[in-house]
Amino acid sequence: MKFGELLRVASEAVQWNRMRSLLTILGIVIGIAAVMVTVGLGEGAQAKVKGEISALGSNLLTISPGGSSAATADSGESLTERDAMALSSHVVAPAIGAVAPIVQGDETVTFGATSTSMIVYGSTPSWLQVRSRSVVSGEFFSSAQETKGANVIVLGSEAASELFGGRDPVGETVTVGSTPMTVIGVLNSVGSGTSPTTNEDDLAVVPLTTAQNSLVGASSNDAVDSILIKATSSTTLSAAYQEADNELLMLHNISEPADANFTITSEQSLVSTATSVSSTLTALLAGIAGVSLLVGGIGVMNIMLVSVNERTREIGLRKALGARPRDIRLQFLTEALLLGILGGAIGVGIALIAQHVLPSLISDPISIPAWVTAGAIGISMLLSVVFGVYPATRAAQLSPIEALRTE
Amino acid sequence: MVASAAVVPVPSVAAVPSVVDVIKVSDVTKRYLLGSVVVEALRGVSMTVAEGQFLTITGPSGSGKSTLMHLLGCLDIPTTGEILISGERVDQMGEIELASLRNRRIGFIFQQFNLLASVDAVANVELGLIYARVPRAERRARSIELLERIGLGNHLRHRPMELSGGQQQRVAIARALVGNPDLILADEPTGNLDSASAQEILTIFDELHATGRTVVVITHDPEVAARGSHTLTLRDGRILAGVA
Ligand SMILES: Nc1ncnc2c1ncn2[C@@H]1O[C@H](COP(=O)(O)OP(=O)(O)OP(=O)(O)O)[C@@H](O)[C@H]1O
Ligand SMILES: [Mg+2]
Numbered sequence: 001m002k003f004g005e006l007l008r009v010a011s012e013a014v015q016w017n018r019m020r021s022l023l024t025i026l027g028i029v030i031g032i033a034a035v036m037v038t039v040g041l042g043e044g045a046q047a048k049v050k051g052e053i054s055a056l057g058s059n060l061l062t063i064s065p066g067g068s069s070a071a072t073a074d075s076g077e078s079l080t081e082r083d084a085m086a087l088s089s090h091v092v093a094p095a096i097g098a099v100a101p102i103v104q105g106d107e108t109v110t111f112g113a114t115s116t117s118m119i120v121y122g123s124t125p126s127w128l129q130v131r132s133r134s135v136v137s138g139e140f141f142s143s144a145q146e147t148k149g150a151n152v153i154v155l156g157s158e159a160a161s162e163l164f165g166g167r168d169p170v171g172e173t174v175t176v177g178s179t180p181m182t183v184i185g186v187l188n189s190v191g192s193g194t195s196p197t198t199n200e201d202d203l204a205v206v207p208l209t210t211a212q213n214s215l216v217g218a219s220s221n222d223a224v225d226s227i228l229i230k231a232t233s234s235t236t237l238s239a240a241y242q243e244a245d246n247e248l249l250m251l252h253n254i255s256e257p258a259d260a261n262f263t264i265t266s267e268q269s270l271v272s273t274a275t276s277v278s279s280t281l282t283a284l285l286a287g288i289a290g291v292s293l294l295v296g297g298i299g300v301m302n303i304m305l306v307s308v309n310e311r312t313r314e315i316g317l318r319k320a321l322g323a324r325p326r327d328i329r330l331q332f333l334t335e336a337l338l339l340g341i342l343g344g345a346i347g348v349g350i351a352l353i354a355q356h357v358l359p360s361l362i363s364d365p366i367s368i369p370a371w372v373t374a375g376a377i378g379i380s381m382l383l384s385v386v387f388g389v390y391p392a393t394r395a396a397q398l399s400p401i402e403a404l405r406t407e
Numbered sequence: 408m409v410a411s412a413a414v415v416p417v418p419s420v421a422a423v424p425s426v427v428d429v430i431k432v433s434d435v436t437k438r439y440l441l442g443s444v445v446v447e448a449l450r451g452v453s454m455t456v457a458e459g460q461f462l463t464i465t466g467p468s469g470s471g472k473s474t475l476m477h478l479l480g481c482l483d484i485p486t487t488g489e490i491l492i493s494g495e496r497v498d499q500m501g502e503i504e505l506a507s508l509r510n511r512r513i514g515f516i517f518q519q520f521n522l523l524a525s526v527d528a529v530a531n532v533e534l535g536l537i538y539a540r541v542p543r544a545e546r547r548a549r550s551i552e553l554l555e556r557i558g559l560g561n562h563l564r565h566r567p568m569e570l571s572g573g574q575q576q577r578v579a580i581a582r583a584l585v586g587n588p589d590l591i592l593a594d595e596p597t598g599n600l601d602s603a604s605a606q607e608i609l610t611i612f613d614e615l616h617a618t619g620r621t622v623v624v625i626t627h628d629p630e631v632a633a634r635g636s637h638t639l640t641l642r643d644g645r646i647l648a649g650v651a
Contacts, residue, residue: 002540005537005543012525012526013525015525016524016525313519313521314523316521317521317523317534318534318538319482319506319509320480320482320509320515321509321510321515321534321535321538321582322506322507322509322510322511322535322538322539323506323538324502324503324506324507324538325502325503325506327538399483400482400483401477401482401483404482404517404521
């Protein structure tokens with residue numbers, strides 16, 4: 001029998017017993033939809049984490065004071081501007097592209113009657129490059145302004161709009177704590193991908209020296225709160241890590257790496273932690289959904305067996321009319337395949353609807369990649385054929401007279 | 408070399424019978440194993456059906472009529488004995504060969520009609536042609552032509568449930584005829600019909616016989632049996648009487 005013929009016979013049988021066909025594929029429908037939504041949740045969570053982290057700047061390493069061992073954990077002022085300067089040497093650290101020492105404080109910033117609190121960073125002009133940011137209005141401060149501790153400030157886009165509404169803040173004077181500062185620029189907006197805990201648009205940046213002089217909590221010596229370094233590329237990230245580690249151990253006169261009084265973390269390691277957590281969860285949920293698919297497959301087999309029993313006379317008749325065992329086997333396999341495709345398609349449809357409807361209810365993004373959709377249809381076809389083999393073989397083996405004798 | 412002609416006698420042209428036996432059954436037995444009980448359904452049956460015969464087979468219930476029909480129809484093979492259908496030995500054939508033989512040479516008509524409930528009359532008639540790999544357009548044309556000839560031209564699209572018993576059996580007859588078989592086998596074709604419908608069906612059998620078809624009808628209705636050109640009676644798995 002040709003495949004087109006088989007398909008016609010199968011679709012007639014599926015249509016003839018609509019209710020049972022639906023029941024047969026129910027397990028597959030639920031299984032496929034569950035697997036796809038689960039994978040979509042996992043993918044959505046990963047995309048969200050990646051988005052948040054890329055908003056921080058790529059190829060970024062953060063050096064913070066304090067080591068990982070108990071003895072060194074509380075050495076709060078171990079990082080200095082001198083460390084940052086040493087790391088910016090291309091001879092010592094060729095894999096490091098840019099270095100930005102950071103002093104930070106939570107400050108109240110006032111313009112006229114409006115005041116708002118935000119994190120104010122003190123850094124050097126390389127901050128822009130390290131954080132992969134740009135200035136959309138005005139300009140960033142220069143090295144000269146940094147060295148002499150000019151009272152200038154660059155605002156994040158959200159900070160600017162909170163203080164100035166729609167007006168251009170460049171040239172205006174705001175008060176940070178008690179120090180008046182001139183707004184010289186506004187940063188680009190990094191928009192979505194920012195989490196509520198670290199809003200990369202609600203901030204301000206001032207020259208490091210200025211921060212050390214005027215910010216609350218900032219010490220007047222050359223200690224810094226952290227040093228950000230940007231590797232020259234994503235492939236030199238680990239080399240940059242090594243160079244920073246070695247150089248700082250040397251500068252701090254530490255011979256044992258375990259005694260280090262600083263910690264280097266990469267944003268990449270945050271990504272992998274976040275994604276490994278969510279992929280464990282995804283694997284678990286997908287496993288459960290996979291089991292439900294398996295149950296769906298067994299459901300197909302079960303109802304196909306009932307169907308073979310009920311259609312014993314039909315099988316006998318077809319054999320009497322000249323159907324060979326393989327014709328009968330192919331007929332039932334095609335029917336199983338068709339049910340699988342149907343179940344898969346309905347499951348995919350439900351999952352794609354859920355992708356649009358669910359996120360507003362559970363406030364988690366769902367992103368179902370195309371390969372998951374294709375895979376889902378493939379799996380449901382495979383599953384139904386695998387579980388259709390046994391019933392189809394049973395049907396093919398029926399002897400024509402036995403089949404015709406059944407009432 | 409010299410003796411070969413004598414050892415293997417070559418039949419002369421004149422010795423070949425002009426009428427080929429469509430069926431030749433020699434000393435056939437059929438035993439069924441029901442658990443540990445052996446049921447002897449046929450205990451040595453020999454018979455022939457010549458081309459163009461209308462043979463009726465009668466006998467009491469359990470005498471082996473259906474068993475014999477299953478063997479004649481190549482639905483099963485005998486326990487012992489020989490069966491030739493149009494000169495082909497079928498008693499030792501495998502399942503696939505038997506399927507092909509049934510498809511090419513035999514048209515079945517059953518007491519229960521055995522139509523597929525899910526498809527219409529045309530699709531029921533063309534069923535056997537699918538397994539003969541006849542292209543769809545030709546299948547449908549042949550099926551429609553036969554249904555029209557058999558008086559169902561207005562019922563081509565009807566499903567079995569939408570047809571009377573007599574009409575259903577006529578669809579089944581069309582299905583049996585559509586492949587141009589050498590032999591038409593019917594087991595109690597009127598057993599499920601009222602007498603008016605039964606008469607219609609029997610008339611069709613008469614017509615088939617009149618146009619030279621070979622027909623074997625199994626029945627325990629003496630009136631039906633009397634319509635045949637030849638009659639056989641079975642009892643306890645043996646041929647009791649009759650000419651065949
Ligand atoms: N598949 C089978 N397994 C076991 N016994 C069988 C089988 N088929 C037929 N028989 C037995 O063989 C005997 C002959 O049966 P068969 O069906 O040929 O009778 P029949 O003449 O057609 O009867 P009826 O007129 O009632 O249809 C019966 O005793 C029956 O029980
Ligand atoms: Mg019978």
